[in-house]
Amino acid sequence: DQNAAGATARLDEAIQLLDSGYVPSWIYRDEQVFELEKQHLFRRNWVFLAHETELEEPGDFVVRAIVDDSILMVRGGDGEVRGFLNQCRHRGSRLCQAEKGKARNFTCIYHAWSYNREGRLVGVPYDKTIYQGLDRDELGLAPVRVEACEGFLFGCMDAAAPSLEEYLGDFRFYLELVTRRSRTGMEVVGVPQRWIVEADWKIAAENLVGDAYHTPFSHKSTFDVGLLPFSSADARPGGSKTGLHIQAGPADVAMIYRSPGTFMGYPPEMVQTLHERIDDRQRALLDDGTGTGDGVFLNRFHVFPNFSCLNVGGILDDALHPYCSVRLWQPRAAGVMEIYSWLLVERDAPAAFKEASRRAYIVSFGPSGMLEQDDMENWRTISRTAEGAESREVAQYARMGAESGVEPIADWRGTGTAYPTQFFDLPTVTFLRRWAEQLRAGVAS
Ligand code: FES
Ligand code: FE
Incomplete structure (x- = not known):
């Protein structure tokens, strides 16, 4: 019918723009897009729903x-x-x-x-x-x-979809680097924080997919107050904290280089446990990421469509306290999402570690967190400007790295494809292309 033809034409136009490295603004606030996502994206993919420790008995x-x-x-x-x-x-x-x-x-x-x-x-x-x-x-x-992987429970409304394990594919290799610092798994602390933000879920997803660019500027105040465990210089292109980007299965993974002998503040026992609970290939990667002797640390990932993880640390009382937060960017209406944010800790960690981790998380992320507030303000303005009749037709520029042509790392030791930088737009464009193609296939079916 006419509606479907119209949707197909708009999505074709979006795909064409993406292929030339541009992003249409209208996708961030659009009733039809929201309906198509509901029908063809969220009814087809595996969506993160809960951690198994929320349902113990x-x-x-x-x-x-x-x-x-x-x-x-x-x-x-x-x-x-x-x-x-x-x-x-x-x-x-x-x-x-x-x-x-x-x-x-x-x-x-x-x-x-x-x-x-x-x-x-x-x-x-x-x-x-x-x-x-x-x-x-x-x-x-x-x-x-409902199926589980490493304690994460995902739901899927499509009876014909592949298993969760198949869906996650190559990504599981990286997920284990986050979950295996404990012999007894991770556990949630309290209940997830959740709140509504007038921003499209895709903007948040893209930020976690691969926006290292905003960190030195949007989060300047967190550097200034000394909350972050590295400087804004480290976060610049080529800085030690903007190491690698990996595409694996439905996920994007960011790795940073570690300062020698450190592991984002995780105590030696946990690092030891992690090394015991992963395989040779994973160990080699962690300890010698690119074959040059530089160890890496996995500090964020995003799983298509709307599940993310941040594994970082905050400096409180002169010590670095790591925390791990997973989040869900839940669409609620055109240009509106509900954020769910969980804090996870290693279940067998000492109580003092868990409490320090909770404090570091709460001042950094969640509605009270400095970093989260910076991000939310950016995201809101994108959906708001996309309401403008004229502004929504303006194409955004996503060609970072397109001219220089960022090449994958040869002989990468992990699964998936790795790139030697986080300053490029390929991940964002890949994410949005996947999004557009799924909607288009859904409309056609
Ligand atoms: Fe549930 Fe009647 S018992 S609607
Ligand atoms: Fe941010």
């Missing part, structure tokens, strides 16, 4: 979302975490109204049908009197696929 549940679909995640009596649409099968009320808790059954507020923690319909008031042969097996909660 049978009956523990959290309510999360994939865009507008509310999803109830609950650990069953058999220990398995399942996902369901949070929607009563009777007349469609939102079944679970709480955001987190522990329950044996979930009872609907409207007519009191109840479901157990495996999603089965187990209670129907006046069943025998008013229904003749109600098929309870047919009326369980609608399942959403």
Whole structure:
């Protein structure tokens, strides 16, 4: 129909622009784009939803979302975490109204049908009197696929999509470098912080995909107050903290060079544990990233479409305290997202380490964090300017590195493709091209 033809034409135009290194502004605030993303992107890909330590015991549940679909995640009596649409099968009320808790059954507020923690319909008031042969097996909660990798629980609404393991592919190699500093895995601290920002989710994603450029300027004040463990000079092109960029599976990974003998403030026991729990190839990479003897540290990653991780450290009381935050950029409306930000710590770490990590995180990221506030202000203005009838038609410049032609590192020891810089726009363009192509394929199908 006409709508589909219009959408296809706009997406073709976007792809053409991206291929020449330009980004159309309208994609950051557009009703049609939001609808297409909801239909064709977030219903097809694996989306991060929770960490397994948020659901420790049978009956523990959290309510999360994939865009507008509310999803109830609950650990069953058999220990398995399942996902369901949070929607009563009777007349469609939102079944679970709480955001987190522990329950044996979930009872609907409207007519009191109840479901157990495996999603089965187990209670129907006046069943025998008013229904003749109600098929309870047919009326369980609608399942959403949930699979886990390294403690991270992802959901997928597409029954035909490949497994999570296949989806993550080459990226798992890097994910383990973040999760294996502990013998007992990572755990969440408290509940995720979440807040609404009037900015498109893609802008935040792109920032985590590969915007090393903004750090010395947008975050100048954090350098000035001495919160960051390196100087703004280190964050310049060629500086020690703008090391490598890797594309692996659906993910982008940023590595920085380590100061000799250090590991972002992680204590030697944790570094030792990490080395024991990864394989030779991963060890070789960490200790001798490019074959020149420079060790690397993985300090951020982004998994398509909207899951990111920041693994850095903050200086408080003259000491460097590392923290690891994962975040979800949840679309809420055209040009509006809800940010979820979790703090993760190594489960077997001493209490003092966990507390220091929490403090370093809270002053740096989350709604109270200095760095986060700088970022949010930038992101908001992009979606706002994209509302302008004229401004939305202006193409943004994403050709950093295009002329010089950044070449992949030959004989890279890790999985995926690595580049010797973080100052180039290839990652952003690749991300947006993937985005545009998925929407286009969705419209065509
Ligand atoms: Fe849930 Fe009727 S809508 S019991
Ligand atoms: Fe930033």
